Every structure is written in C-alpha cells, then in structure tokens.
Amino acid sequence: MSDHTIPGVGADGRITLAHGGGGTAMRALIDGVFLRAFSDDPAAPQEDQARFAMADLAALGDRLAFTTDSFVVDPLEFPGGDIGTLAVCGTVNDLAVGGARPVALSAAFILAEGLDLAVVRRIAASMAACARAAGVRIVTGDTKVVPRGACDGLFVTTTGIGVIRPGCAISIASGRPGDVVIVNGMLGDHGAAILCARGDLALDVTLGSDCAPLNGLTEALLDAVPDVRCMRDATRGGLAGVLTELAEASLVTVRIDEAALPVRPEVAGVCEILGLDPLYLANEGKLAAVVPAAAADVALAAMRAHPLGRDAAVIGRLETAAPGRSAVHLANRFGGQRVVSMPSGEQLPRIC
C-alpha cells in the first residue's frame, strides 16, 4: 500500500489528526503501517487485547515479568538506530536483566500532526526488525495523534511481558561482598552518538549507538552462571546510576577501577572535549552483571563468547560497607580515589 492510499494522508505524505480519531483513517494507518510491520496475520479481527495461553507461559518459567518505558529521544533517527529500535531494545533489556525471557511487547504511539508518514514507516520497520532479532512479538498497540505543537514528532511507549526462569533470583539488592562486577563492552556509545547526531556540537566524529537487544547475552550468562546476583542495563544515568543503586540496595561498597572501564577512544575524546564522564553516559546495549567471585571467569568467558559481549571486562568488586556508608569508589589511573555519586540531574535531555 503506498502512502497515498492511506485515507487522511495528503499528497504531502503527512499525518493528520484524522489518524488518531478512531475511524477509517486510523484503521488504515494501523493496517497499512503498524500491522503490516508487526503482525503475522494482519487480516485477523482486531481485538483490543492480545491473549496468551497460560500453559504456554508456564512452560517457560514460574514468574511473569512486566515492565514499561516511554521513549522521547531527539533526534528520532541516529547512527546505530532510531526511537523504535531504542524502544524495543529498552523494554527487551529491562526484561532480560531481570532474568526473564521476553515474550511480547505492546507499542503505543503518540504522533504529531504533520509528521512525515515515511518516518513512521521507517520506525515501524526497524521496530519489527529489532523485535525479530530479539525473538519477541509486538502484539498490541495504540495510536494517538496530537495537534502540531502539542508533541515533538513521535513518542513511543513499549511495555513488555516475559517469563522468568525457575530458580532465578536476580535483584538489585542481592549483591554480596566479594562479588565481582562485569560489563559486557564499551561504555557511553549511545550517549555520545546522540550528542554527535544532534549536530550542534560541530564535532567531526560519527559514533553509532550501541542499541541492541541483550536477551541472548543474558540467557547465555544465566546458562553458564545460574547464580548471577544481579544484572542491570546501564541506560539513563549510565553505569554510575546502576552502580550507585546497587551499592544502596545491596548495602555494599562498590569499588571500581577506572583503567578497567572499556571506553572507545572516540567516546573518551568527546567526553574530554565536553567535560562529560563516560560513567554517566547512557548506553542502550550494555549491562552490568554482579556474580560471585568464584564464577567470574566462567561468566566472563560466557559473555565474551557472545557477539554482544566480546569486550566484556571485570571492572570492580563489592566490599563490605559500614552501616549507612554504602557507596561507589573509583580508583583512577593515577592511584587516586574518588566517590562516584548518583547522577543528580540531566546531562543530556532526551537521550532515550
């Protein structure tokens, strides 16, 4: 179906308020763009809900996981991904780092009147491709259109359900003194890519977002090390956000080694120029895993054997903290020590 056969889209190929009105124009947009991209059976009667046999879910594990995120990234498209891949990866990863196998996603779109339909098509296509790569289906959704000026282009909210494997007891509060912290690769790529893509920094660097679904990697890690204590994806707030939460929730000191942090020279360069710290930059395909020290080598090997974990590295260790003194300590390259504080505000608005 070409853009022109979707009622409500004019010769200029742009979204109109009619596409959010609950009538024929909206149906045409959903059928012609979203169902066409996401559904195995676009002609099936459209119910307002997706359904799953409980027996099929129970065959995957003993607990259901449920998570949601809105995405408002600016620009909508950037090297390495777009708002759609970000949304699919973000929700898949929130499920995966909790030990869940992602089963299905919903996708709710808020579109601005005047948005180019071709952009919507590209974003839907990349969401579909990303979902396929993650082995997850986009099964239900919603479309709203707001007048020009009431929303900046396109926002999408993805919600995911997944099933947690039996016996898996991952929690941000489960870190123990002696455990090691591993990351699966280069830090800060997404934040640096968005910064460069905004184009107002006159940086002559093209960096790609690390946006990727991590469920294959987390499955491999859990297969190798069933007693992983905790995993978290290091999105907004970066690795600093994850580690400060870990220290607080697990009542430990997290001691990390700056020299061990994997950071691309280009990202380090961008950070140096702009006075940013890669520890606080957002990632969209990076996680921190906490594992018992005895399992560190096995965990590292399992991660490195996966394409998304080739640069995995042990970056630190958990230690006993005096009551009320949980914190993250960083040993810098010159032998000094500093406390890594929780990010306070917004380094980069609309990073995801």
Next chain:
Amino acid sequence: MSDHTIPGVGADGRITLAHGGGGTAMRALIDGVFLRAFSDDPAAPQEDQARFAMADLAALGDRLAFTTDSFVVDPLEFPGGDIGTLAVCGTVNDLAVGGARPVALSAAFILAEGLDLAVVRRIAASMAACARAAGVRIVTGDTKVVPRGACDGLFVTTTGIGVIRPGCAISIASGRPGDVVIVNGMLGDHGAAILCARGDLALDVTLGSDCAPLNGLTEALLDAVPDVRCMRDATRGGLAGVLTELAEASLVTVRIDEAALPVRPEVAGVCEILGLDPLYLANEGKLAAVVPAAAADVALAAMRAHPLGRDAAVIGRLETAAPGRSAVHLANRFGGQRVVSMPSGEQLPRIC
C-alpha cells in the same frame, strides 16, 4: 514530603528536566509522588520490572490478556475525571470487555518541563484511587521529561495485564444473527464533557465524564450470561465505531433503534447545537454487549443490578447480511432508515 523537599523542584513548584534524568531528582519524584501514590511498599528495592507468580495468575484463568493505550486528553482535568482516571479506566476496560479480570497496570509518564508538580500529584492520586476502585494495582512505571514546547503538559500510557476466565470466548467476530445489542447506560457523556470543559464553546452546561472502571459490571454480566458473544467499550469513535467494527468482523447487519439509545437531554442538546451525533461521541464508562436473544432479559437484569448499568437498554439486534453487505442500520424516530458509517476522521481531537 512537601513539594519543596523534592530536589529539582524550585520555589515555583514546577517540573524540570532533571526529573527525567535518571538521577537523584528523578528518584525523588518517583519516590515522593508516584510510589507514594501507587505502592504498598514504597521503600522496597526498585527493580525495573514487576513480577507475578505464574501459579497465582493461573488460579484466575487459563489465558493472559495484554493491552495498552496512550492518553493525551486536553484539558488534563475535567468534570468527572482527569487524564489519570481516564488512563486507568481505559486500560481496565479494555481488559474487562475481553472477559479478563484486570491484575496489574503499568504507567509511563511523559511530562513537560514547567508542569506544575501539584497537577502531577493530583493526577497520581486520582489514578491510585481509580485503581483501588477497580481492584487493580499499578506495579511498574517510567518517567520522562521533555523540554518546554516538546510536549503539551502530560501524557500517560497505561498497559494492563489480566486473566481471562476459562471458557470465555468473547470476540468482536463472534456476533450471530438474532443476537441483541445492549449498552449499559447514557451515551456521549465523556465527549460532551470534554467539549464543554474546553470552554471555547460558551456553552452554559456542566456535564461530567462517565469515566469509570467497568470490570465489576463485566464480571456480573459474565456470571449471569457466560455465553456473552462480544463486549466492547465505546471510546474514541463512540458507539458507531464499535458497531461498525462488529458488523464487519462478525459479517452481520446491526440494526439499531434511535429511540432506544439512552442519551441525556443535556448531551442531546449539546449535539444539536454543534451538529454532532451522540452515536459518535466518546464514552469512557460505556460498553456494548452482544448476547444471544434468549439471554437478553437475564443480561439486562444483571447489568441493571449494577450501579454502572442502571440505565442499561437493548438498543438493537444482529441480522443476517448478504456477503459483503455487513453494515449498521439505524431506524430513526420518524420511521426512516439510514446507514451508520464508520467514523472517518476526528470529531474531537484529544478526547482521550
């Protein structure tokens, strides 16, 4: 916690970009407003996902239902509700009309920089109250903040999971010739209320939205009439939208009687003045149920016994349609007939 003790909120009590940054200001907003309103245990470690024992879900039924909606209503607050009650009711109702018992909701907020924190608090409080009334918990969420001008106040996306009772086979495609169509009460209240609340029509009428969670009503109906064919809540696109979808999916003619449609005189008056049709006005607490003719009296009695079904009425009947001739026919008060077409565009932008 007063507004002033939430970091990032100035003396003017307004949201700043820091509240979406993934750091301490965002944590404070989530802890001080959202968890305070929604959580039984606000001090528990914050995981990025909510979890449910599969055995508890399986005890409720044999299928999981999953549905999502974004809400962009303007104004945010109106007689009879606000964007928060709308979001909770909308998602609860999408689950309920599929025969599911709602179990849990997620809530993802997109806030504009400069939004009054007091508004956010009020909306969170009414979501919590509405969720309590519906017997459902808000278990996970997300908060993004976009710069002034990139979003018009506050958008919220709610996603729900529920469990469908065994044997329930409700579908928009299940209507059969001979079945009757029942609505649970007055039509068009929400659409008319929003129109009046916008204040640019100089109408001297105050109408309240009918915004309400319908799961109690649907449970009562399904208890009385287990073989309900189909239920749909008549939101965007109004009853006309639901009935035209029903005719198309079930391959039937839907014949309705204008004189039988329950419409408040005030709503009929607003429609007359503005040239609108109550059939197309949005509802947020109204559903159409299709039941076998033999069960019509029992269904009607069950609905009328419920506070949200006191004005329930049989409004029409399904008839055999010649192939390709499915449609909705309305018999008007003067003995005439007209075809009710699917809504095409947007009568009232940002109605939900």
